[in-house]
Amino acid sequence: MPDQPPHSVRRRSRGARKRFRHYPREIKEFLYTHPDILDVQVIGVPDDRMGEEVMACQMRAGAVPLTAESLRSYCTGKLAHYKIPRYVHITDEFPMTVTGKIRKIAMRTTSLELLGLQQDADTAK
Template structure:
């Protein structure tokens, strides 16, 4: 999803007053939820809207599969005539993605409010478990976007011998701005939980991406392990 702060800038600086946000996946052909032009700006910049007609959505606990109540985070599942039949010649992948009852597991974490507006909070596979505490990269990224010097940011988990995983932020600054790792960490103190503050900060000029522009966090993790010398924590044998 588009970062909230970026969306505000699009509305304020580009004059796109009626812009809306859609959420979906290719497997869902592709839109599941959508904001509307008549929604308040706050809802259009902070949520992905409500469910489209003829589409079902529910949030479930990733571990138990039980439905989660309003306001609590869960994995977003969708069911409709628009959901794919399956991945071509990949029956195991299809069975993993779509349950016998037709629910598509998106792998996205979300919450829903009492009015039916959804907010994407992260990717299930990207969740960081630091010393038993769950850290959702999306939450930390959204906070770091509020730093006046930050243009873009990606948060990943890197291996750690003590906590199993630690939080790392890759930060791109706005043109002409300067900042170091300590400034970024100091900005977080007292504003987000201590275990969510990035232990490592990399000042980056680019992020690894696919040809279609998707961030490759697994490659960021590989680079971090090499640059930070975390091979032992990662269980990687080195010569």
């Protein structure tokens, strides 16, 4: 990597919400500090007004089920307002490749269908 400029970032390793940039890894690492989160993935979903919104997909864990509101209240005051996940999806497992990597593209497609945002994604292209 020494021949790459220091400011280069992989295209999908960050998201954009209006003029704000957010890095899913930063949000994911913060969410891991929540005691009831076993595993979480952060993806971006399209939004007409903001460009892209943050969505947290978490695995179902433990005795205390998390809701979107309880997760947002945990993040308030600890994360910048534009980094707080607008959508939360709780699942039993993440889609995986044969080699054991998480398929974020499949997660995004499923999330678009769940949220009814498929038409927004088609018009954003």
